[in-house]
Amino acid sequence: MNAAVFTAIKQPLACQTVPDPVAAPGQAVVRLKAAALNHRDLWIQLGQYAGIKAPMILGSDGAGVVESVGAAGDQAWVGREVILNPALDWGPDPRAQGPAFRILGLPDAGTFAEKIAISTANLAPKPAHLAWEQAAALPLAGLTAWRALFTRAQLRAGERVLITGTGGGVALLALQLAVAAGAEVWATSGSAEKLARAQALGASGGVNYREAGWAAQLLQTAGGPFDVIIDSAGGEDFARLIELTRPGGRIAFFGATAGNPPGLDLRKCFFRQINVLGSTMGSPVDFAGMTMLVAARKIVPVVDRVFPLAAADAALRHLEASAQFGKIVLSC
Numbered sequence: 001m002n003a004a005v006f007t008a009i010k011q012p013l014a015c016q017t018v019p020d021p022v023a024a025p026g027q028a029v030v031r032l033k034a035a036a037l038n039h040r041d042l043w044i045q046l047g048q049y050a051g052i053k054a055p056m057i058l059g060s061d062g063a064g065v066v067e068s069v070g071a072a073g074d075q076a077w078v079g080r081e082v083i084l085n086p087a088l089d090w091g092p093d094p095r096a097q098g099p100a101f102r103i104l105g106l107p108d109a110g111t112f113a114e115k116i117a118i119s120t121a122n123l124a125p126k127p128a129h130l131a132w133e134q135a136a137a138l139p140l141a142g143l144t145a146w147r148a149l150f151t152r153a154q155l156r157a158g159e160r161v162l163i164t165g166t167g168g169g170v171a172l173l174a175l176q177l178a179v180a181a182g183a184e185v186w187a188t189s190g191s192a193e194k195l196a197r198a199q200a201l202g203a204s205g206g207v208n209y210r211e212a213g214w215a216a217q218l219l220q221t222a223g224g225p226f227d228v229i230i231d232s233a234g235g236e237d238f239a240r241l242i243e244l245t246r247p248g249g250r251i252a253f254f255g256a257t258a259g260n261p262p263g264l265d266l267r268k269c270f271f272r273q274i275n276v277l278g279s280t281m282g283s284p285v286d287f288a289g290m291t292m293l294v295a296a297r298k299i300v301p302v303v304d305r306v307f308p309l310a311a312a313d314a315a316l317r318h319l320e321a322s323a324q325f326g327k328i329v330l331s332c
């Protein structure tokens, strides 16, 4: 089969012919129709991720048709249209993943390929209202956004939530899920055009985080602080998020795209009873909750652009430039 292979740090992904995957007991082979990029793929290519090994087929998101099932597996999966849950072996504790937990696409071979072997426990029916590219865009971003919003931050209908860096893949799905759940959603972005598009998806408004004084401007525009903030940027602006949270409010974060926050004023955090909640991916229960809301409310992940599998490296460069609004997808 063809695959886009990570061969070494800071080298372009190489389009290569590699052996077809074989389903081990408990696994299925899925003929992929589409795969989607995540920032993780870029961190790995840049050498900024733990446990890097090469050669490796990257890619955590995929959708396709089950071609075969390994020994003693449930043959009912064969021929079904599926999406892949990229959170492998979460473990028994819903509060945190166990020691066997892995994210699809390192160390296990990922979705930037024509086929993949994956445990049948990580297959879920493709939501019927989604095209292949939209379905591939859903799993990792939807799962991460769901857990941060609902399992960790316990967002409720009518609450005010701020989503930072809304053009990002997870952030935009968080915006869509929060709107569907009846929250009042505000956004930040580095681009006025992306803020306008966020409003078209149901955000009440937003500000550009590149402008000086953006936090004060947002407090004024939004009419006060937020019950919940969802962040994956971290960096210098994380201190602003504490000021933007109402006393007793929640900040759920799952990334540090802009680095670790310098100069945090911890007093503002504890005196105002702020809950700062780390979050990563999600449990099988989170994944089921996310797909149920997506199916019930016919949520359609925003696909920024589709590249052919052979142009996977060009797709990563597009992600690196933060040029996207939503998910970047590969057609397999």
Ligand SMILES: NC(=O)c1ccc[n+]([C@@H]2O[C@H](COP(=O)([O-])OP(=O)(O)OC[C@H]3O[C@@H](n4cnc5c(N)ncnc54)[C@H](OP(=O)(O)O)[C@@H]3O)[C@@H](O)[C@H]2O)c1
Pocket: 037, 038, 039, 040, 043, 140, 144, 164, 165, 166, 167, 168, 169, 170, 171, 188, 189, 190, 191, 194, 209, 232, 233, 235, 237, 254, 255, 256, 257, 258, 279, 280, 281, 319, 322, 324, 326
């Ligand atoms: N822990 C987990 O389970 C988990 C899961 C998924 C992702 N992540 C992490 O979360 C982050 C986002 O992942 P992704 O795949 O959604 O990435 P992505 O699609 O590449 O989106 C990144 C977005 O970050 C925003 N951004 C950049 N600098 C910012 C800043 N200083 N302030 C606010 N926003 C900023 C930009 O938004 P605009 O375009 O709107 O300016 C950009 O589009 C990455 O660090 C990733 O590693 C963690």
